[in-house]
Amino acid sequence: MPLIRAQGKTIECEIGANLRQVLLSNGVDVYNNAAKTINCHGLGTCGTCAVEVQGAVSEMNRREKTRLSLPPHSPARGRRLSCQTQVLGDVSVTKFDGFWGQGDRPVWTAESSGQFRD
Numbered sequence: 001m002p003l004i005r006a007q008g009k010t011i012e013c014e015i016g017a018n019l020r021q022v023l024l025s026n027g028v029d030v031y032n033n034a035a036k037t038i039n040c041h042g043l044g045t046c047g048t049c050a051v052e053v054q055g056a057v058s059e060m061n062r063r064e065k066t067r068l069s070l071p072p073h074s075p076a077r078g079r080r081l082s083c084q085t086q087v088l089g090d091v092s093v094t095k096f097d098g099f100w101g102q103g104d105r106p107v108w109t110a111e112s113s114g115q116f117r118d
């Protein structure tokens with residue numbers, strides 16, 4: 001079974017599991033600040049669940065590509081919408097700052113639970 005490393009935790013999940021659902025159900029902060037309450041709850045439209053993922057995950061679907069092509073996101077940053085991402089193997093996840101997680105400073109990493117916060 002795949003292992004997800006995020007916010008200093010190591011979480012086991014089923015192959016094909018939804019990344020956002022696994023992270024939230026294990027107490028990982030997928031959203032920054034007000035986005036915790038103002039988000040699309042996994043529909044792939046708000047863009048606030050964006051994370052950086054290294055490892056084996058599903059290809060981007062059309063909805064995810066579309067949302068990540070719109071500011072403040074940029075395809076060049078290589079972020080993924082956790083709500084549209086299926087876990088296919090071991091992965092490491094990093095959350096960046098900004099309402100949408102679009103920033104350049106890590107909020108938490110695979111190894112760290114968040115000493116990067118202001």
Ligand code: FES
Binds near residue numbers: 050081084
């Ligand atoms: S929760 Fe809104 S895009 Fe993922």
